[in-house]
Amino acid sequence: MPLEFVNKPVPITRVEHLRPDSFKQRYRNKHPIILTKIISDWLPVTKWTTSYLQEALEQTCPNGDLQVFSSLDNKLFINNPEVVQTVNISPKDFLNLVFDHQEQSAKQRFYLRTHSMPDILFNDINIPAQVKSLLDVFCSNEDENTGMNRAVEVQCPTKTENVKERTEQSALCSPDEGLSAWEQMLSCDVHDENSVSIELEDSANIQQKLPHYQNVSLMDTSWQKLQARIFNQPTMQLWVGTKGNVTPLHYDRNHGLLAQIVGRKELILFSHEDTPNLYPHVSYSERAHTSRVDLRKVYAEEDKRFPRLKNAQPYTCTLQPGELLYMPPFWWHDVTSLDDCVSVTLPWDMDSSETVPGCMLA
Ligand SMILES: O=C(O)CCC(=O)C(=O)O
Numbered sequence: 001m002p003l004e005f006v007n008k009p010v011p012i013t014r015v016e017h018l019r020p021d022s023f024k025q026r027y028r029n030k031h032p033i034i035l036t037k038i039i040s041d042w043l044p045v046t047k048w049t050t051s052y053l054q055e056a057l058e059q060t061c062p063n064g065d066l067q068v069f070s071s072l073d074n075k076l077f078i079n080n081p082e083v084v085q086t087v088n089i090s091p092k093d094f095l096n097l098v099f100d101h102q103e104q105s106a107k108q109r110f111y112l113r114t115h116s117m118p119d120i121l122f123n124d125i126n127i128p129a130q131v132k133s134l135l136d137v138f139c140s141n142e143d144e145n146t147g148m149n150r151a152v153e154v155q156c157p158t159k160t161e162n163v164k165e166r167t168e169q170s171a172l173c174s175p176d177e178g179l180s181a182w183e184q185m186l187s188c189d190v191h192d193e194n195s196v197s198i199e200l201e202d203s204a205n206i207q208q209k210l211p212h213y214q215n216v217s218l219m220d221t222s223w224q225k226l227q228a229r230i231f232n233q234p235t236m237q238l239w240v241g242t243k244g245n246v247t248p249l250h251y252d253r254n255h256g257l258l259a260q261i262v263g264r265k266e267l268i269l270f271s272h273e274d275t276p277n278l279y280p281h282v283s284y285s286e287r288a289h290t291s292r293v294d295l296r297k298v299y300a301e302e303d304k305r306f307p308r309l310k311n312a313q314p315y316t317c318t319l320q321p322g323e324l325l326y327m328p329p330f331w332w333h334d335v336t337s338l339d340d341c342v343s344v345t346l347p348w349d350m351d352s353s354e355t356v357p358g359c360m361l362a
Contacts, residue, residue, distance in 0.1 A: 005310050012269065012317040012325070018137050023326075028138075029255070029354050032269055032315060033326050038133055040322035043124040044261045048342060050095050053240065056120040057091035065089055068112040076246050077111045078290060084111075098242050098340050111241035116234045117344070125344065126231045134257075134346075138326075139226045229348040230257070239343040249278065249291035249334040253356075256327040257346040260319045263339030268295060269315040272330035272357045277312040295334050330360050 016037040018027075027033045039045060057066060065088035071077050077084055087110065089097075097110060117125065243263070251272065258265075270278060281287035297303040318338065319325055327333060329350055350356075 005312070005314060007311075007313040009268075009314040009316045012267075012315050014317075014323075020137055020139060023137050027326060027328070029328050029350070032328065032331060034317060034319065035137070035324045035326070036320075036322075038137065039130075039259050039324045042130055042259070042261075042322070043127065044121070044259070044342075044344065045322045047124060048121070048261055050099050053121075053342070054091050054095050056118045057095075059120060060114075060118045061091070066091055066094055066112060068094055068110045070108060070110055071245075074109050075244065076248050076294070077109075077241070078248055078250065079113075080287065080290075095240070098240060107242065109242040109245050111245050112239065114238045117236040117238055121238060122233045122236070125236070126233075131227055131231055134230065134324075135223050135226055138230065138257075139223055226348070230346050232348070235347055237345045239341070239345065241337055241341055243337055243340050245337040245341075246296070247333075247335040249293055249295055249332055250289050251330050251332045252289070252327075252347065254329055254347040254349050256329075258319065258325045258327065259344040259346065260321050260323050260325075261342040261344060262321055263337060263341035264321070265319045265341055265343065266336045266338055267317050267319060267325065268334045269327065270312050270332040271315075272332070272360055274312040274332070275359050277308040278332055279306050279309070291332065329354070330357055 012032050012034055014034045014036050016035070018033065018035060018038075023033075060066070067086050068089055069077055069079075069084040070087050071084050072082075089110075094110060094112065097107070100107070249268075249270075258267075279292045281290055281292055293306050293309060294303065298306055298309055317325065
């Protein structure tokens with residue numbers, strides 16, 4: 001008989017699109033949510049075939065092997081030498097082993113979790129339209145701390161021929177030598193050599209102020225900050241692994257987006273409020289963010305050591321390719337790959353205004 005929870009598992013809400021203010025009011029730092037359309041036509045979802053991934057991964061290790069995990073029980077994967085060991089393997093062999101459908105039932109499982117996003121793949125993710133589609137939702141129109149309207153940044157526009165000549169002539173004798181003509185015309189602070197900051201309200205008639213320039217593009221500065229945080233190549237991770245892999249119950253201290261690119265993943269989440277029911281490892285250990293519970297064993301009533309688990313409130317979903325899951329900081333999650341899978345995680349830190357839940361400090 002499978003374990004009966006006191007509280008029935010609740011399916012995580014799915015929406016096609018979400019307005020930034022709804023995200024801020026209802027989900028950010030509060031509740032998980034799945035967005036079904038926001039990445040469905042993302043380049044990675046359509047472009048990352050096995051051969052393309054092989055090419056990208058070969059560039060990250062031109063002279064040799066990738067480091068991937070194999071699991072000591074061929075199932076549970078967590079970054080801990082008691083549970084996994086590392087294997088050195090060429091990208092080609094690794095991808096063949098993961099995506100080889102002949103041997104599916106008996107095969108050895110592997111998991112690749114990169115420490116940074118390989119360049120080629122990062123370029124596919126970080127193209128402006130994709131960045132914008134995510135930031136529209138995950139960043140609202142106000143400054144997070146002051147509630148004031150923000151400044152916008154003007155990216156270096158393209159000069160028309162006319163202006164090029166005038167700039168070159170005036171540069172010979174101009175007292176403002178060093179400042180380009182477009183910066184002088186806006187008479188504002190120079191940000192760096194490619195951009196300047198202006199007040200949001202001054203941005204409405206920006207094109208009229210720069211009549212001789214093309215491609216005047218505006219970038220909201222707090223968007224830029226969030227872009228640098230969410231689309232941060234060193235923290236973004238690529239996960240490629242075999243059907244049946246399990247990342248057991250744990251929490252992260254950051255906001256997390258899990259973008260599902262290939263295959264399906266089944267997730268079980270619990271709020272940080274359920275921490276006492278989830279039996280974390282002792283707080284001074286390196287495994288404090290992981291649970292002592294293997295959900296599969298407890299669900300099957302093979303392990304009776306964790307009676308409080310049945311009082312927890314599970315939130316569940318099967319994440320499909322092209323879907324994006326938002327997980328708030330300190331929410332526990334357990335992930336099973338239902339297929340051979342490729343995913344991308346995009347974590348970002350809590351703001352200074354967001355606090356660690358009291359129950360996690362105990
Ligand atoms: O996809 C997985 O196997 C684990 C993902 C995860 O733990 C995370 O996104 O924090």
